[in-house]
Structure formats: structure tokens, C-alpha cells
Amino acid sequence: MLSDVRGGESRVLVLRGEAGVGKSALLEHLVARAAGCRVATATGVQSEMELAFAAVHQLCLPMLELLDTLPEPQQDALGTAFGLRSGHAPDQFLISLAVLNLLAAAAEERPLVCVVDDAQWLDRASAQVLMFVARRLMAERVACVFSVRESGPEHALPGLPVLEVGGLGDADARALVRRVVPGPMDEEVRARIVTEACGNPLALLELPREDAASGLFAAEGTGQSLSGRLEGGFRRRLADVSADTRTMLLLAAAEPTGDPVLLWRAAGVLGVEAAAADEAEELIDFSERVRFRHPLVRSAVYNATAPRERREAHRALAEGTDAETDPDRRAWHRAQGTAHLDEDVAAELERSAGRALARGGLVAAAAFLERAVGLTPDARSRADRALEAARAKHMAGAAEPALALLASAEAGPPDELRHAKADVLRAEIALTSNRGSSVPAMLLKVAKQLETLDVALSRDTYLQALTTAIGVLPDWEGIAEVAEAALAAPPVSGQPRATDLVLDALVLLYARDSEAAGPALRKALSVILGEETGPGERLRWAWLANFFAMALWDSELCHDVAEDYLRLVRGSGAFALLPLLLSITTMQRLFEGDLADAATLNEEAKAQALAADVWTTSGAMVQTGGDLGLAAWRGDAETTEDLAEAIVKESLVRGEGRTLDVCRWVRSVLYNGLGHYGKALEAVLPVMDERAPGGSGVHWAPMELIEAAVRTGRDDVAAHALERFALSARRGGTDWGLGLEARCRALLSEGEEADRLHREAIERLGRTRMRPDLARAHLLYGEWLRRERRRTEAREQLRTAFELFTGIGMRAFAARAERELLATGETVRKRSAETTGELTPQEEQVARLARTGLTNKEIAARLYVSPRTVEYHLGKVFTKLGVTSRHQLVGLP
Structure with missing residues (x-):
């Protein structure tokens, strides 16, 4: 090594x-x-x-x-x-x-x-x-x-x-015992020591020091571990040292930093003489940093001491710790040295929890608050601190301790607001503990209770219930019921907050006329994205901002929201949100037809998800959702099916209807591209639901269903889906939505009306960023023209579609356009292979980012590696592609 x-x-x-x-x-x-x-x-x-x-x-x-x-x-x-x-x-x-x-x-x-x-x-x-x-x-x-x-x-x-690291062999074990005890030794005792030690070198060194009568061997058969028996041996040796030496050892065991200055300062508080260190030299090393000869000595010393003596040691260490330079360690020692209720110590721990949170130490903050709860004398304050400690434990990922602290909070003096907040936290814990489907009902109940206690918090909780329902409930009827219940939210008094505007827009979208929700969605977005909204507040709305822009079919707004939020997250360092934002931006790039950039963002999303060990409610889609979308857009049927199956299995375990719908929709995109319209219809039909806004469980599903249904002779299904989708398209009133509506309506029309709608779709979609949708509009028009025996015009449209799909990398759709072109008598130019196919995924990712002009340091920050690793990969890229500088990467496919 x-x-x-x-x-x-x-x-x-x-x-x-x-x-x-x-x-x-x-x-x-x-x-x-x-x-x-x-x-x-x-x-x-x-x-x-x-x-x-x-x-x-x-x-x-x-x-x-x-x-x-x-x-x-x-x-x-x-x-x-x-x-x-x-x-x-x-x-x-x-x-x-x-x-x-x-x-x-x-x-x-x-x-x-x-x-x-x-x-x-x-x-x-x-x-x-x-x-x-x-x-x-x-x-x-x-x-x-x-x-x-x-x-x-x-x-x-x-x-x-x-x-x-295993133990020594029998011969080596015996040799070590002979080295420790060079004189005569009963062979039966030696054999017993070797057997007991199981080749453990420390045991072979320590067991001969003990006489069999000490009880060390008597422990055989009691189930006590070898380390426990060794600890017992160290404890017995403590009985032979002076009280001052035991105190010195205890101080060292209770003080983990190994700071000799602090140790002697605390020893002075307890009146321990310097000579105590000499007697302890066999067990502890007093040098630049105090350290025990073996960790088992530390635990033996600490566990062998009476609780009262341990508390005295911690009090001395607290007194010796500088309150200015190390206030948190001082607070922790004070807490360990306190046996009775003490508000002063509890308050100091609470302040330490605040400092821990400010440093990103959730686990430490939870520990400080939990200890503060146990030291708080006032019952009401103790219950309030228990609630805060429970929240910190939950944020730190400790669900069971959080629930235990919640019980302590609820056992305090009656307080309706505290109990309601505790119920909200219990629902949040349930959401992360695979009990997500029950959470919306829990939150609705609390929101109702809060109406007379705290109007703002009540509306916040209604919003939380509705957004949770959208994410976890398996059917749209359940979501609509939550939206109907949220209509009971108390009205806003005074200037509405972003929360109020978002709640009102969602309620309109899901419980009332989804077409009329357009102005409310735009108003909420204008506040969420406005200059008056600070970065922290804006980050709170990351997912909903994208959702609202999509609901309005505003391609420019979708692009800007994804870009702005990704830039905000990277600039602020709020990397916990980065997997979500990278996934959103990956999908945006797919819709825009930039598969190369989508692949780069997707690799970054997976790197971030792996760094965070993400495989939670949205984790399956974060880790493989981008792969799934890329595979479907590229027309890779085997990879798409394999990935969809893996995500579906994870989603079924967690009861995530929305993730299932996304997988079904992505599969329908694949099969429409391949021309397998029956499979496309079968995949997407379960996604459609009368209770869903605009008639779909996934925003983009109706277009796939309409195309597949028309191609399989199910015009009635297509017509019904079109009328539902039209509500969604008109809600935004944008070229993207209205262009898609025209494209779908053309499929159900004939003659001049079909011709006009196809041209309208191409004109409208040509004014958007959405190249795949534009290419599909050219393809559908070309297919219609060929069936109308207008071959010359058909070739023009199909050639445009073929070139667009080829440039994007949508191979299945390009092949479909190629088949149609061949049917018109056109000769199709063969596509060249991609140079980057020689690279590994990591090398390709680095090459793409380098091609955008990012420095090694910037690439390293994106991919969570060091600049030297980027340099290493870039060197491999240069060798494989036969280039000598990053500038030469720009012209490569």
C-alpha cells in the first residue's frame, strides 16, 4: 500500500x-x-x-x-x-x-x-x-x-x-507466552492460557500476569467475552494503585482529547499530586498527548469507578476547560458531572445544541438537547425541550429515540399547541419510516386542530398534508380528497405569504377547476422566485417551483427555474437538495433534447446520491431515474425495462404511486418510438385517472396515450384523453402546451383540419426549447402526408424529423422516421459512430464537463472528487481520443 x-x-x-x-x-x-x-x-x-x-x-x-x-x-x-x-x-x-x-x-x-x-x-x-x-x-x-x-x-x-486481523497460531502463541514468562511454568497452565487467549496477543501478554486463583480462568464457560475478561484483569490491577493514581487514570479516561495541560489542571482541582503519574506509567503514556496503553484500559478504568467519583472527575474537567475556547466540551463535562436537576447546566447544553446546529452537527445537537431534557427542573420547559430534542433526533435520522422524546414532551403539562406540533413531528417521522400513506390523514387532523391555535401553522400543515399526498398516495382520488379537506384551511389575514399562495394554487389545481388554477400558479411562482424571497426560503420551494412551471407548460420558465435553482443550490452549499435539483434539470435537458448534458447531470446526480447514501422515497428515482429517462429517449428497450422493473420493485415496497406512474409513462415513450403502439398503450393506460388534474397521473402521459390509442384504433380513448389534456394546455396558454394540443388533435382530425393542426403544432413547438416534441411533430406530419400520398411533402417533414432525432440521439424515433422515409423512396444517409464510445463513463463525464470550459477544480466540485482525480481522468481522455488539450474536445461528438 x-x-x-x-x-x-x-x-x-x-x-x-x-x-x-x-x-x-x-x-x-x-x-x-x-x-x-x-x-x-x-x-x-x-x-x-x-x-x-x-x-x-x-x-x-x-x-x-x-x-x-x-x-x-x-x-x-x-x-x-x-x-x-x-x-x-x-x-x-x-x-x-x-x-x-x-x-x-x-x-x-x-x-x-x-x-x-x-x-x-x-x-x-x-x-x-x-x-x-x-x-x-x-x-x-x-x-x-x-x-x-x-x-x-x-x-x-x-x-x-x-x-x-486474526490471532496468532498455536506455536507463535506459546512462544509469546514463554517470552512474557521466561521462567518455569506449569504446562497445563500454559496450555490453558493459550486456549483461553485464542491467539489474541494482548490476552497472551496479560493472562500470565494473573494467577489462576484470581478468577480469570474461573470465568470460563460463563459466556463472558475475552475482552470482558481482559478488562476485568485491568480492573483488578487498579486495586493495587494509590487513590491519587486511580483519580489521575479516571480523569484521563473521562477526558478524550488527551490534552496533558487540561488533565493536570483538572488534577489540581481535585488535589492530585504529580507523583500519581509515575505509578500509572504501566497503564498510560504521559507525553505530548496522553494515551492509554490499550483502549481496554480506558474502559476498565472508567467502568470500575463509582458513579459519584465519575461525576467528580467530570466536574473537575469542566472547571479546567476554557469556557471561551471550548464551551461545548465544558458543557458536556458539566452535564456528566451533574446528578440532580439543574437549569443552569440544561440552559448551557441548549446553547451548545444551537452551536452544534450552526456547525452542521445534528447528532451532537440532538445529544445536547436530550441531556438538557433530563436536567430541566421546570415541567413545562422540560416538555418544550423534549419536543425540540425529538425534532433534532428525527433530523439526525434516529426515529425511535425521537418517538421516545415525543412521549416525554406529551407527558408534560397540558399545552394544545405543543401537542399539535408533536403530532406534526410524529407524522414526519412516519413519512421516513415506510408508513407514508398514513401521513396525509395524520397531518389533516393536526391542521384542523391548529385552526384555532395558530392560523399560519394550520395553513402550513394543510400544505404539508397536500404535498405529502401528492408524493405518496397511490391513487388520485385520495389526493383529491386531501385537496378538498384543505379547502377548510382558515383564510389569510393580511399580506399572504408564499405558503398561502402555494396552498391556494394547489387547492385550485386539485380540488376545483384545474384550468382556472393558471393565474394562481403564476402568482405563487412570481412570489417564490421574486427578489423579496431570500435564498433559504426559495430553496424550500425547489420542487414546487418546477412543478408549477410544468403545470403551466411554460418551456422558458421550466428552463429558467431548473437553471436558477441549480445555480442557487451550488452557490449556497445546500447540497442536500442537489440530487433533487440535478434530477429535475436532467429531465429538463431530456425534454430539450440535450442528451449529452442530461447524461452529465445524471452522473453528477448519481455521484451526489451515492455520497449521501440516498435510497429513500425519492432515492430510487434519484439514483436510476435519469438512467431510465436516458435509456428510453435513446430507444434502448432492454435497459429501459430492466431499470423500470428495479424502480417499480422499490416503489411498491414504499407504496409510491407517483413513481410507478413515471415508470409507466417513460416506457410508453420508448414503445411509441419503437412503433410498438400496443405496448405503449398498455404501459400508459393505467396512468390516466379522471380525478387527476388535466386527466393524467403524469403530466406528459396524455400525449403518449393519444398517439398510441390512435395507432391501435382506439380513437374513443384518445378523444377522451385529448379533451382532458386540453384543459391542462389551456391553463398555461403557452406555445408548448398549445403546440402539443394541436399535435394531438391533428391525430384525430382529417383533411384540411388535420393539415392545419399539424402545421400549427410545428409552428408553435418551433418557438420552444423542446426539440424532441418538435421532431415528433414533424414525424407525425410526415407520416400523415405519406398516408395522404403527398410523398414529396412527406419526405421534407420526415427528413427534418430524422435529422433532428439523429442530432438529439433518439435512436428509436430516428429509426421510425428512417422507415417512413424509405417507404417514400428516399435514401437515408448512415449515421457515424460516436468517438466518445471509447471512454469509460467517468472519463466521458469529465470530458463533457471539460468541454463546457470548467476548470479541474470546478469539475472536481461537481463530481465530489479531488482535482488530481479529474486530472488523472482527463489524461486518459486525451490519450484515448488522440488530443493534447481540453480545447480540442469541443469539436468532438
């Missing part, structure tokens, strides 16, 4: 084995062999698992002089996470990218070896960051080596290369 890193590559390895098997010794050996490399170390500590980014801060501390070399958003994110700067709560992925680039910068001068011991005790935020980094290392000259206890969480560092 070291050889590879010195040669310019990056490597990752997880050492996994039981406590005492030698993982730490192997890490020390690695560090000793790392001559010519820069070494950074960190150690996971059990008592620090609630402190956000504690381990990452340990690892990065020696490199922070390079912080200013990072892009400014990354500087701010990492500086805020480490408490070095003030600012908005940074996004987890921006922090992760900053750490990746910080390590890459540190490795520029010489290779970097990062060593993380006891990774099973990493705080959650650090574990997520380091997993992100480890998955993206490629050409940075960085080695990341972790050690994880076999008894640690099964999910610790999943998916990384693992080296299982």
Missing part, C-alpha cells in the same frame, strides 16, 4: 479484528514504515461519539494551514464545522468535499498517510465525512487506514477494502 501511494495512487484499508488482536500495533508499524510521507492520526473515543466532527478535527488539525487554498465555500464550511469561523450551518457534503481537497492539498508536497484507530467509536459526522473521502480517493497520493473492532457496529465503514 505504501509503495502504491508513493507511486502516485491512493489506497484505503480497514483493519478489522477483536480488541487486543494487534490492530493498533499494525498501525504503529505502518507509521514507522512511512518514511518520506506526511502522517496524520486520529482516534475514535467512545465518550466523544456525540461531539460532531471531533475525529475529523483531530485528523485535519495539523493541515489547517492549507485551509486557505480551498475554494471559498469549502473554506467556510470546514472552518464553521470546526468552530474557527461563524456562518450558516454548512452542508455535510460541502464539509466532506473540503476534507477531501484538504487531504489532497496536504499530499501535494509528499504522500499523506491517514491513520484512524478505533474507528468504531468515531462520531457519526466524522464517520460520514471519512467514508465520503475514502470512496473518492484515486490519484491524490493519500492512504487512509482505519482499525475497527470486530465487536463494533456491523455498518462501520461499509464497502471499503478490509483486512481481517
Whole structure:
């Protein structure tokens, strides 16, 4: 591994084995062999698992002089996470990218070896960051080596290369025992020690120190683990040391940073003499950083001490911790040192929770608030804090603890508003726990209760119920029922908020005349996108802004919304929204016929989704939805069917009707392109629903159904769908919607009326960005003209369609146009192969982004890799394509 890193590559390895098997010794050996490399170390500590980014801060501390070399958003994110700067709560992925680039910068001068011991005790935020980094290392000259206890969480560092560290063989085990006990030893005792130790080196070193009468061997057969027996042995050795030494060891066990200055300061508070350190040298190393000879010693010391003594140690550490430079660790020690209710400590923990949230530490904030609840003397304040703690736990992904805290909140003094807020949170937890279909009804009930308590919150909750219903309910009738119930929302008093306008527009769309909803949709959009709406508020409406623009069939607005929101998310660092926005923009590019850009955005969406481990309600579509759309647009039947089947399976598990409808619609696009109209009709027919706005479960489904129905002789089905779709098209009154209506109506018309409608469709769609829809209008007109025996005119339309489809890359539709052209007697020019077919998906992605003029750093930020990895891929691209600079990529297909 070291050889590879010195040669310019990056490597990752997880050492996994039981406590005492030698993982730490192997890490020390690695560090000793790392001559010519820069070494950074960190150690996971059990008592620090609630402190956000504690381990990452340990690892990065020696490199922070390079912080200013990072892009400014990354500087701010990492500086805020480490408490070095003030600012908005940074996004987890921006922090992760900053750490990746910080390590890459540190490795520029010489290779970097990062060593993380006891990774099973990493705080959650650090574990997520380091997993992100480890998955993206490629050409940075960085080695990341972790050690994880076999008894640690099964999910610790999943998916990384693992080296299982086993015990010594029998002969080596006996040799080690002889080295520890060089004198005579009863062979039966030696055999018993070797058997008990199971090859564990620490056990082989420690067991001979104990006499069999000590009870160590008596534990055999009790089910106690080897590490538990070793811990017991360390505890017994504590009985032989002085009280001051035990106190010194306890302070070190309770203080995870290993700061000797803080340790001696706390020792002074408790009156411990300096001589205590000498007696403890066998168990602990007092050097630049205080560390135990083995992690089991730390847990043995801490667990062997009475609760009262532990509290005294934490109080001393709190007193020794600087309240200005490290207020959160001080608050945590104060909390651990308090046995009784204490509002002062609870308030300090609450302030620490606020600081943790500001640094992006949701898990830490939840832990601070949960402890604050237990220390709050006033019942009403305790219930209020329990509700906030429950919300923080939910945001941190801990559903069960959140529900337990909710129960505590509801057990407090009666408070209708608090109970209503608790019910809203319970519904939100249900939504993330695969109980989504029950959530709209839960929210409607709460919204009704809130009408007399908080009108604004009531309307917010009605909106939440309706948007949730749109996302999770399997049938449009259920959505319409929620919309009807939302009509009961209390009226707005004063200036309406964006929430009020959005609610009114959605209610009109789903519960009243969808055509009349047009002005309300535009009014809501004007406020959502207006200058008066701040970036944070605008981000809240990302999905609905796109939905409203689509509902209005406004191609320019759809394009602008997708572009503006993507730019806003990237600029603000709100990367949690990035998978959604990238998916929306990918679909927009498909509608516009830019498949190359759609593929690039789709790869970025998948990279982001993988970084976030997204596979949730919308995760299936985020991870593979773009692949599905691209496959259907390209006419790849096998890939489309395979992807659709995988997404449908995931959606059925979660009860997501909308995702099923999207898959059905995409399949109908594929089969209309292939000319398999019966299959297209079969796919899209279940999507249509009388209760859906405009008559469709998916906005674009009617066009596919109308074409497929006409081609299969089902004009009655097509005519009914057309009248429903016309309401939707007229709602927006745009060239896109009215052009599509004309195109569909032409299919059901004859003679001069059909000719006029085909021409109107081409004229209107020609004024939009939607090249595939324009190409399909030319194709349908050409097909009609050929059937009318107007071959010369048909060739012109079909040739235009063929060239458009070929340029876009819609191979199935291009082949359909080619067949029609051949039927007119036209000779079709064969298409050339794409040069980029030689590239891997990663290389193609980098090449496309480089072709747009982005720098290596900008590409790295898009793809969540380091600039060196981009440089590595770009070098491969140049070699394969026979070019020498990124400027030469512009002319390639």
C-alpha cells in the first residue's frame, strides 16, 4: 500500500479484528514504515461519539494551514464545522468535499498517510465525512487506514477494502507466552492460557500476569467475552494503585482529547499530586498527548469507578476547560458531572445544541438537547425541550429515540399547541419510516386542530398534508380528497405569504377547476422566485417551483427555474437538495433534447446520491431515474425495462404511486418510438385517472396515450384523453402546451383540419426549447402526408424529423422516421459512430464537463472528487481520443 501511494495512487484499508488482536500495533508499524510521507492520526473515543466532527478535527488539525487554498465555500464550511469561523450551518457534503481537497492539498508536497484507530467509536459526522473521502480517493497520493473492532457496529465503514486481523497460531502463541514468562511454568497452565487467549496477543501478554486463583480462568464457560475478561484483569490491577493514581487514570479516561495541560489542571482541582503519574506509567503514556496503553484500559478504568467519583472527575474537567475556547466540551463535562436537576447546566447544553446546529452537527445537537431534557427542573420547559430534542433526533435520522422524546414532551403539562406540533413531528417521522400513506390523514387532523391555535401553522400543515399526498398516495382520488379537506384551511389575514399562495394554487389545481388554477400558479411562482424571497426560503420551494412551471407548460420558465435553482443550490452549499435539483434539470435537458448534458447531470446526480447514501422515497428515482429517462429517449428497450422493473420493485415496497406512474409513462415513450403502439398503450393506460388534474397521473402521459390509442384504433380513448389534456394546455396558454394540443388533435382530425393542426403544432413547438416534441411533430406530419400520398411533402417533414432525432440521439424515433422515409423512396444517409464510445463513463463525464470550459477544480466540485482525480481522468481522455488539450474536445461528438 505504501509503495502504491508513493507511486502516485491512493489506497484505503480497514483493519478489522477483536480488541487486543494487534490492530493498533499494525498501525504503529505502518507509521514507522512511512518514511518520506506526511502522517496524520486520529482516534475514535467512545465518550466523544456525540461531539460532531471531533475525529475529523483531530485528523485535519495539523493541515489547517492549507485551509486557505480551498475554494471559498469549502473554506467556510470546514472552518464553521470546526468552530474557527461563524456562518450558516454548512452542508455535510460541502464539509466532506473540503476534507477531501484538504487531504489532497496536504499530499501535494509528499504522500499523506491517514491513520484512524478505533474507528468504531468515531462520531457519526466524522464517520460520514471519512467514508465520503475514502470512496473518492484515486490519484491524490493519500492512504487512509482505519482499525475497527470486530465487536463494533456491523455498518462501520461499509464497502471499503478490509483486512481481517486474526490471532496468532498455536506455536507463535506459546512462544509469546514463554517470552512474557521466561521462567518455569506449569504446562497445563500454559496450555490453558493459550486456549483461553485464542491467539489474541494482548490476552497472551496479560493472562500470565494473573494467577489462576484470581478468577480469570474461573470465568470460563460463563459466556463472558475475552475482552470482558481482559478488562476485568485491568480492573483488578487498579486495586493495587494509590487513590491519587486511580483519580489521575479516571480523569484521563473521562477526558478524550488527551490534552496533558487540561488533565493536570483538572488534577489540581481535585488535589492530585504529580507523583500519581509515575505509578500509572504501566497503564498510560504521559507525553505530548496522553494515551492509554490499550483502549481496554480506558474502559476498565472508567467502568470500575463509582458513579459519584465519575461525576467528580467530570466536574473537575469542566472547571479546567476554557469556557471561551471550548464551551461545548465544558458543557458536556458539566452535564456528566451533574446528578440532580439543574437549569443552569440544561440552559448551557441548549446553547451548545444551537452551536452544534450552526456547525452542521445534528447528532451532537440532538445529544445536547436530550441531556438538557433530563436536567430541566421546570415541567413545562422540560416538555418544550423534549419536543425540540425529538425534532433534532428525527433530523439526525434516529426515529425511535425521537418517538421516545415525543412521549416525554406529551407527558408534560397540558399545552394544545405543543401537542399539535408533536403530532406534526410524529407524522414526519412516519413519512421516513415506510408508513407514508398514513401521513396525509395524520397531518389533516393536526391542521384542523391548529385552526384555532395558530392560523399560519394550520395553513402550513394543510400544505404539508397536500404535498405529502401528492408524493405518496397511490391513487388520485385520495389526493383529491386531501385537496378538498384543505379547502377548510382558515383564510389569510393580511399580506399572504408564499405558503398561502402555494396552498391556494394547489387547492385550485386539485380540488376545483384545474384550468382556472393558471393565474394562481403564476402568482405563487412570481412570489417564490421574486427578489423579496431570500435564498433559504426559495430553496424550500425547489420542487414546487418546477412543478408549477410544468403545470403551466411554460418551456422558458421550466428552463429558467431548473437553471436558477441549480445555480442557487451550488452557490449556497445546500447540497442536500442537489440530487433533487440535478434530477429535475436532467429531465429538463431530456425534454430539450440535450442528451449529452442530461447524461452529465445524471452522473453528477448519481455521484451526489451515492455520497449521501440516498435510497429513500425519492432515492430510487434519484439514483436510476435519469438512467431510465436516458435509456428510453435513446430507444434502448432492454435497459429501459430492466431499470423500470428495479424502480417499480422499490416503489411498491414504499407504496409510491407517483413513481410507478413515471415508470409507466417513460416506457410508453420508448414503445411509441419503437412503433410498438400496443405496448405503449398498455404501459400508459393505467396512468390516466379522471380525478387527476388535466386527466393524467403524469403530466406528459396524455400525449403518449393519444398517439398510441390512435395507432391501435382506439380513437374513443384518445378523444377522451385529448379533451382532458386540453384543459391542462389551456391553463398555461403557452406555445408548448398549445403546440402539443394541436399535435394531438391533428391525430384525430382529417383533411384540411388535420393539415392545419399539424402545421400549427410545428409552428408553435418551433418557438420552444423542446426539440424532441418538435421532431415528433414533424414525424407525425410526415407520416400523415405519406398516408395522404403527398410523398414529396412527406419526405421534407420526415427528413427534418430524422435529422433532428439523429442530432438529439433518439435512436428509436430516428429509426421510425428512417422507415417512413424509405417507404417514400428516399435514401437515408448512415449515421457515424460516436468517438466518445471509447471512454469509460467517468472519463466521458469529465470530458463533457471539460468541454463546457470548467476548470479541474470546478469539475472536481461537481463530481465530489479531488482535482488530481479529474486530472488523472482527463489524461486518459486525451490519450484515448488522440488530443493534447481540453480545447480540442469541443469539436468532438
